[in-house]
Each structure stands twice: as C-alpha cells, then as structure tokens.
Amino acid sequence: MFHVLRERWRQGHRTAAYPAAPASVSDRFRGLPVLDSSKCEDGCRACADACPTEAIRNAAGQLQLDLGRCLFCTDCTDACPTGAVRYTPEYRMATSSRDDLVLAGQGLELAQQLDEKTRRLFGRSLKLRQVSAGGCNGCEADVNVLTTLVFDLSRFGIDFVASPRHADGLLVTGPVTDNIKQALMATYEAVPAPKIVIAVGACAISGGPYIGHSLVNNGVDGLLPVDIYVPGCPPHPWTILDGLLRLLGRLEDPAAAVP
Amino acid sequence: METLAGDTSVGHATAHCLAVEALAGGRISARAEVLRGVALELERLANHTGDLGALANDVAFLPTAAYCGRLRGDFLNLTALVCGSRFGRGMLRPGGVGFDLDDSRQAQFLDRLEAALRDVTAAAGLLWESSSVQARFEDTGIVSQDVCLALGMVGPAARACGVECDVRHDFPWGIFRFAQIPISTWATGDVFARAYVRSLEIQRSVEFIRGQVRSFPGGSLRAALGPLRPNHLAVSLVEGWRGEICHVAVTDADGRFAQYKVVDPSFHNWIGLAMALRDQQISDFPLCNKSFNLSYCGHDL
Numbered sequence: 001m002f003h004v005l006r007e008r009w010r011q012g013h014r015t016a017a018y019p020a021a022p023a024s025v026s027d028r029f030r031g032l033p034v035l036d037s038s039k040c041e042d043g044c045r046a047c048a049d050a051c052p053t054e055a056i057r058n059a060a061g062q063l064q065l066d067l068g069r070c071l072f073c074t075d076c077t078d079a080c081p082t083g084a085v086r087y088t089p090e091y092r093m094a095t096s097s098r099d100d101l102v103l104a105g106q107g108l109e110l111a112q113q114l115d116e117k118t119r120r121l122f123g124r125s126l127k128l129r130q131v132s133a134g135g136c137n138g139c140e141a142d143v144n145v146l147t148t149l150v151f152d153l154s155r156f157g158i159d160f161v162a163s164p165r166h167a168d169g170l171l172v173t174g175p176v177t178d179n180i181k182q183a184l185m186a187t188y189e190a191v192p193a194p195k196i197v198i199a200v201g202a203c204a205i206s207g208g209p210y211i212g213h214s215l216v217n218n219g220v221d222g223l224l225p226v227d228i229y230v231p232g233c234p235p236h237p238w239t240i241l242d243g244l245l246r247l248l249g250r251l252e253d254p255a256a257a258v259p
Numbered sequence: 260m261e262t263l264a265g266d267t268s269v270g271h272a273t274a275h276c277l278a279v280e281a282l283a284g285g286r287i288s289a290r291a292e293v294l295r296g297v298a299l300e301l302e303r304l305a306n307h308t309g310d311l312g313a314l315a316n317d318v319a320f321l322p323t324a325a326y327c328g329r330l331r332g333d334f335l336n337l338t339a340l341v342c343g344s345r346f347g348r349g350m351l352r353p354g355g356v357g358f359d360l361d362d363s364r365q366a367q368f369l370d371r372l373e374a375a376l377r378d379v380t381a382a383a384g385l386l387w388e389s390s391s392v393q394a395r396f397e398d399t400g401i402v403s404q405d406v407c408l409a410l411g412m413v414g415p416a417a418r419a420c421g422v423e424c425d426v427r428h429d430f431p432w433g434i435f436r437f438a439q440i441p442i443s444t445w446a447t448g449d450v451f452a453r454a455y456v457r458s459l460e461i462q463r464s465v466e467f468i469r470g471q472v473r474s475f476p477g478g479s480l481r482a483a484l485g486p487l488r489p490n491h492l493a494v495s496l497v498e499g500w501r502g503e504i505c506h507v508a509v510t511d512a513d514g515r516f517a518q519y520k521v522v523d524p525s526f527h528n529w530i531g532l533a534m535a536l537r538d539q540q541i542s543d544f545p546l547c548n549k550s551f552n553l554s555y556c557g558h559d560l
Contacts, residue, residue, distance in 0.1 A: 002382075003385060003388060004322055007322060007326075007381050007382065007384075007385055011326050011378060011379065011381075011382070014329050025339070026336065026339035026340050026343055028339070028340070028341075028342060028343035028358065029339060029343045029344075030343045030344070030349075059288060070346075071348075072348070073348065074349050085483065125544055134556075135266060135556070136263065136265040136345050137264060137265040137266050137554060137555075137556055138261040138262065138265025138266070138268065138346055139265070140265070141265060141266055141346075142345070145328070145331075145332060147328075148325075148328050148329055148331075149325050149328060149329055150327035150328075150332055152463050186547075203262075208262070209262055233262075233348065234265065234346065236345070
C-alpha cells in the first residue's frame with residue numbers, strides 16, 4: 001500500500017493543460033498541408049501520380065487537396081520537385097462539411113458548433129457509441145486514448161458508452177465494409193433522437209486507402225448524416241479532441257479558420 | 260500495408276518491405292536496418308505497456324491502469340519524434356526508411372526512453388507486489404504447453420507457456436542478425452505469465468534500443484530498388500508485438516504481384532484464447548481476452 005501511494009506521488013500530474021494551453025505534437029507531425037501552386041511547373045503531375053488515394057490534383061494550375069482522402073503520408077512531398085506541397089504541425093483540422101475538407105488555396109474552415117438547441121442538450125454531457133466499421137484499429141486506438149489521463153476526455157463531459165441506447169451519437173471509424181453496414185445502420189437507428197454522427201479518419205470520411213474497393217462503402221458519408229469530419233490516418237488524438245470540443249462550442253476560438 | 264492492423268503498422272510494414280526487397284534483390288543500409296529495428300521495438304513497447312495497463316484495469320487495479328495508459332502514449336510519441344506518426348506510418352519504405360533519428364534528437368530520444376522505462380517498470384512493479392492483483396492473475400486462463408504447441412501459438416502468448424519461439428531469434432532478419440534479444444519466457448501459461456512475459460520484453464526492448472541508438476552505423480536512409488523479379492515467390496517473417504507476422508508475395512510474368520497473402524499472429528492465437536477460457540468463470544473473460552489482446556482486423560485478413 002505504501003508503494004502504491006509513493007508511486008502515485010512519483011508519477012505526478014500528467015493531464016495536459018489543453019485547451020488552456022496549446023497541445024504539443026512532434027515537430028515532424030504531419031498536420032494540415034499547405035499548397036503553393038505558384039511553385040508548380042507547367043503540366044507537372046508528380047504529386048497526383050504519387051498519391052495513393054487521388055487526394056491531390058493539379059486543376060489548371062491550382063493544386064487541390066482533399067483532406068478527407070489524404071493519408072498524410074509522404075508520397076506527394078517526396079515526389080514534388082519544387083516543394084509546392086508541405087505539411088505543417090497544425091493539428092486542428094475537423095470540419096462541419098465534407099466540402100470544407102477540400103483545400104484549394106483557401107484557409108481551412110474549422111467545424112462550427114452544433115445548433116443552439118442541440119448544443120444546449122449535449123454541450124455539457126455527450127455520450128458517444130463508437131462503431132468500428134471495418135477500421136484497422138489505428139483510429140480506434142487514438143479515439144480510445146482520449147480516455148487516458150493525458151487527455152482525460154470525461155473532464156469535458158464526453159464519454160464512450162457500451163450501448164447505442166445510452167448514446168447521444170455515433171463516432172464512426174473505418175471504411176464501412178459491407179459486412180458491418182447493416183449493423184452500423186441498426187446502431188444508428190437505436191440511438192434516440194436528436195443524435196449526431198462523427199466520422200473519424202480517412203476511411204470513415206471517404207474510404208481512405210480502400211476507396212473504390214468492391215466490399216466497402218467509401219465511408220459513412222452518404223449512409224448517415226455526418227455532423228463533423230475529422231481527417232487523418234489516423235487523426236492525432238488532439239485533432240479528434242479539438243473537433244469534439246469545437247462541435248460542443250467549448251473552445252475559446254469557436255469560429256476559427258486556419259490559414 | 261500499414262493499415263492491415265493499425266497497432267502493428269511497423270510490424271506489417273516491415274514484413275512487406277522484406278518481401279518486396281527479396282523480390283527486387285535490393286540491399287538496405289545498416290543505418291536503415293537499425294532504424295527499422297528501433298521502430299519495431301518501440302511498437303512492442305507501446306503495445307505491451309498498454310496491455311499491462313488494460314490488464315490492471317480489468318482487475319480494478321487503477322494505479323497501474325492509469326499510469327500505463329499514459330506511458331503507452333509516451334512510447335508512441337517517441338515513434339512520432341522519429342517519423343511524425345505515433346503509429347510509425349511512413350517510417351518504413353521499401354529500400355530503407357523514410358526518416359532518420361539524427362544526432363540532434365538522439366539525446367532527447369534517449370532521455371524520454373529512460374524516463375518512460377523508469378515509470379513503466381515502477382507501474383508494472385505495483386502489479387507484482389499487490390496480492391489482490393496476483394490473486395486474479397495467477398492460475399487464471401491456463402493454456403498448457405502441450406496445447407500451445409499443438410495449436411501452433413505464437414508470440415508472447417506462446418512464450419508465456421514456456422515455449423521458446425521468437426522470429427527475432429529463430430529466423431533473424433536485418434539488425435536482429437547482429438543484435439540478438441534474449442527470448443523471454445515463463446512456464447505457467449496463465450494470465451500472470453502473459454503479463455509477466457510482456458514486462459520482461461519491455462526491459463529487453465529498451466536495452467536493445469538503448470544499445471542501438473548509442474552506436475548508430477552510417478549509411479543512406481533509402482536505396483533505390485529495381486523491378487520485382489517475375490515469377491518469383493517471397494516469404495517474410497517478422498516478430499511483431501503479438502507474434503509471428505507472415506507475408507507471402509507471388510509475382511507474375513510481368514513482375515507484378517499475382518498473389519499476396521498475409522497471416523497476422525491473431526490468426527494463430529485465437530483458438531488459444533478459446534482454450535484459455537475453458538472451465539473459467541464468465542467474469543474472467545475480459546481478463547483472459549486482454550491477456551491475449553488479439554486483433555479482429557488482423558485475424559480476418
């Protein structure tokens with residue numbers, strides 16, 4: 001018993017100061033990409049040809065990148081001869097609409113908070129049912145880690161529950177394989193209204209690396225009404241938490257757009 | 260390949276790279292071999308630490324559960340320090356590695372590694388000295404050595420039955436041909452053994468990484484590979500944190516993949532979990548399940 005107490009004292013307080021202080025990520029973290037079309041050479045398609053998910057393309061001299069498809073790998077940055085594509089350590093990337101995920105030279109419009117009626121219901125207590133719809137467990141692991149003491153999700157009143165009947169919404173990961181589709185739809189039906197849907201990761205948003213595969217449904221978009229999209233492969237836990245708090249109007253800079 | 264099982268991104272990427280390099284006939288540098296080994300052992304550290312925390316949680320011993328939840332993240336963040344991704348995405352590339360652990364970040368890397376080791380050793384130590392934990396771990400979910408061998412179990416679950424099997428030792432590749440990691444075993448085949456083997460492996464993985472980072476060889480990060488040889492078959496084996504990962508690639512007459520088959524360690528161990536549950540209380544299911552921590556997505560490949 002004495003050792004347990006001594007270890008408790010020694011391990012110290014480890015919950016991050018976020019959101020009062022900025023979240024810390026590795027300096028090599030590949031967050032929000034920045035596109036500089038002025039560096040593109042005429043007719044160059046190096047990034048588009050290298051991209052495994054057709055997330056990036058050069059449309060008449062203007063680079064376009066779909067964060068919903070992006071795996072945040074290094075294939076485009078390695079292929080680009082002029083450095084027109086680069087990643088920043090910006091982890092805030094969740095959006096309210098699918099179209100907002102498509103970057104074409106403009107800033108990224110971050111997610112808006114829920115409408116006032118729904119926000120008043122869920123703002124201080126949001127119970128989510130997590131559905132892994134054919135995910136690789138990468139997104140699932142980085143969602144799960146939010147419940148550890150570093151992120152301490154429950155201090156924001158957000159918890160994961162073991163039944164859709166107890167939930168206010170779904171947090172969906174994975175490309176929605178045919179085998180899980182029926183279960184996903186039944187789970188959604190079982191959540192009492194009003195309810196929200198959160199799509200986490202490239203797979204859930206667009207199918208990710210499995211886009212177009214005959215046995216997947218290219219994510220949850222088109223099957224369920226999605227309230228917030230969290231891009232990444234997998235998204236950093238801070239990206240997911242930022243999105244959740246933005247949805248609930250719990251951040252100081254609710255209408256922020258990042259350059 | 261990195262999304263075959265997200266928590267084994269490095270393990271599966273390693274197996275894929277080995278298969279591709281065998282077919283292309285490439286040689287990768289000593290430095291890249293070391294970086295691959297370091298990434299693989301970091302993945303093992305993160306997952307073993309997470310498992311110890313999850314086991315503690317399942318017997319309601321919350322101190323270790325809380326500490327290990329954080330420490331798992333510390334190991335993941337060490338991987339991110341090297342390659343930007345907590346899961347090692349982008350770290351391995353056919354022909355070498357995508358990122359270097361350059362001199363400027365080695366000191367920080369080692370400091371953070373030692374701090375995490377100190378904390379995880381102490382957190383695990385609480386498990387072994389708490390009688391309430393031991394009462395739940397010992398003699399729960401026993402798999403005998405005979406059953407283990409008959410089923411062909413792999414990884415820490417097999418080593419916890421006293422079976423000395425470890426791909427790093429039996430079929431060493433890359434840096435493991437030169438830097439051997441002793442096999443960690445325990446004979447009792449119960450939940451305690453599966454937890455304790457993980458704890459031993461944490462110590463040995465850190466020893467390995469410490470030794471490698473202090474004597475980094477030179478060399479380029481990535482070598483260009485030629486085309487895949489046509490009409491060839493390559494088999495690669497890697498000791499992922501769950502156990503043996505096997506990739507088999509077959510090329511056609513044009514040097515493209517005609518077949519590609521993956522066997523995740525979860526496939527070998529699932530029946531082992533079923534055997535561990537024989538004649539157990541239903542309330543011990545979560546504990547036994549966590550002591551194997553198998554992957555659905557890996558099993559279903």
